[in-house]
Amino acid sequence: MWRDAVVVGGKDLRVEMHSRVTTTQVAPYAILVLLLFGFAFDQNHAILSQAAPGLFWMAVLLCSMLAVQRSFALEAADGARDGLRLSGLDPAGIFLGKAAAVALQLVILEVVLGLGIAVLFGTTFHNPALLVLSAAAATVGLASAGTLYGMVAAGLRVRETLLPLLILPVVAPVLLGATQAWMAALGLTTADGWRWLTLLVSFAAIYVTFGVLSFSVLVEEA
């Protein structure tokens, strides 16, 4: 399973290195979203810095949708899906590999977006441990949930429109938890940020576990 995960994840990252879709398309899109938030809130710095964590995670959520769409668009092209099935790869390995590749791309996007909110919204970072840990947990959760639903929708004619409807309500707790944790980490609230981390970790754990268990069912169903 781990070997297969490395093979699949490595392939996805190699594709990204050649095509540079995330770096040349999704990252600029993410920055654009932040800019548009700035317009929407009429460049009010007080509101923007207060809302920065929420806007940050909203932008990450939108980007994760694109990353997942891209990840499965690869497999949809020219029978690649059949190739993947025919190779006899362990479905759990496919899941872990694809989710890891998406997660890694999200991490890069988060760094870009983090710089973005620091520059555009004037955010200052206080509690780096909580910040990084909650971001890591949220990223794993988003990537694994996205990969699971990406596979559910893969091969359906309506996947582009169906995918957001499936993913967005489900990842709502991630948005909530990550935003609250970051509010605490940025010193915007006095509430305890760490308990939100437990929530994010349990979300990620549920999706990773369930993805590993159920992916064989999904891969087989063309």
Add this chain to the structure above:
Amino acid sequence: MVMVRRMLEYRGTGDRVTRILGLVTLVLVAVTAWLGLVVSPPDKVQGQLVRLIYVHPAAATACYVGFGLCAFASLAYLWPRTRSRRWDRLAAASAEIGVVFCILTLVTGSIWGRPAWGVWWTWDARLTLTALLLAVFLGYLALRRTGGDPDSRAKRCAVVAVVCALLVPVDHEATTWWQTLHQGNTILRPNPLIHGWQLLTMLISFVTYGFLFAWLLVHRYRVEVLEDRFEDEGYEVAIAERRAEGGVVTIGPSPVLSESLSVSTQKAGQS
């Protein structure tokens, strides 16, 4: 099986049992309405508004039962030993009814909230959770409508339903930590705030919704059965037509697709 046979005789989803069930439901609805609107007195604090208590909590319960049933049936479908198309039909039927009751819950809650809290909507934990669940299950229903092979659709949907159910505790914690404003359970409190007719009416409303739920579920389930039947009945014809394309009249016995497709694919699906 007896049920299916009887159903096919009638060419519909009703039979004697559902008619009796429907009649009982109708009577119970009338009784609840009479008790709720005429017999039970207005509340000291909430006035006439209290009458929503005969609609709203029971609808919310029915909604949660529907979603719970859907998750349970989906799990039973995914479990190789219990895999059967019946569970898939049950999941489809209960999710749809759950969504109906969920919308009813949100609408009645909103109507109640406006005079009680002064707003149509508030970001209270339970409200938010219910709205989230509605969104999740609307996604589930959208997924159900995607075509393709019924067995692969069943598996896809079952995976989604189970993972949705796993998320309920997470969603619950998240929304609770986030905000809490809703009034707590009214009956289960050690010192109930409602008495006499109100309590009785409310309990009857739960029974009424229970019957309504069961009646809807039976019919909705049978619609799924009919749809499967409709498609399975075409199987023999489709095989014959497909063979005729090649100018072949018969080659050996027609391959048997035992009872319905679900049985044979059960074996195939165990991978």
Add this chain to the structure above:
Amino acid sequence: MDQVIHFRSAVALAGRFPVLAGADLDVARGEIVLLQGANGAGKTSLLRACAGLLRVAAGEAWVLGENLVADPRAVRRRIGLFGHSTALYEDLNAVDNVRFAVRASGGAVSAVVPAMERLGLTGRLTATSVGALSAGQRRRVALAVLLARDPELWLLDEPHAGLDAEHRDLLDVLVEEAVGRGATVVLASHEADRARRLAGRIVTVAGGVVSAQAPSLSPVQPEATAHVA
């Protein structure tokens, strides 16, 4: 275990349409079998069913000693399917594509370069992303995958399509070499003359069933067995 493929009344569905309507097929180890039939007769479906990609919903289906009805996945690593789609990633270059496919199926990466050289994929062609290759070159990359994986059962769906004369000849040589190594080949082709020279036996598919399955192993079959659909 000399029987490589054993299908009895195999039914496979696309949605509700029976693409295979009770197909019987027997292929022994070391055979080269040609599937022929009109468009839409079920040749591709039969090959995909053999590969475990199309689920057999009813009937019996055994490939390389594995029961496809019970577990369509078990056999896949031992099968190579070369079909209409190349299953390549457009953004990867040729060598990365072949390397991924070989690694994914648990094969030896050392086989990659020789296989590519055999198909004339050297120099510039190996480093160009597949999206920039011509259709024929892509098919050669896909063939290199097949060769590098060297599966026990080769399933070829219109393998000659899109290849130039030189590589069509090469393909025939590769097939014969594979059989020499103990592999079994089932191919569907409309290139009747070329495929018949290659095949030891012709099986006619029509209307989702196998309408004629000649037991003889003589290289050229009389026209009589060919079923007119």
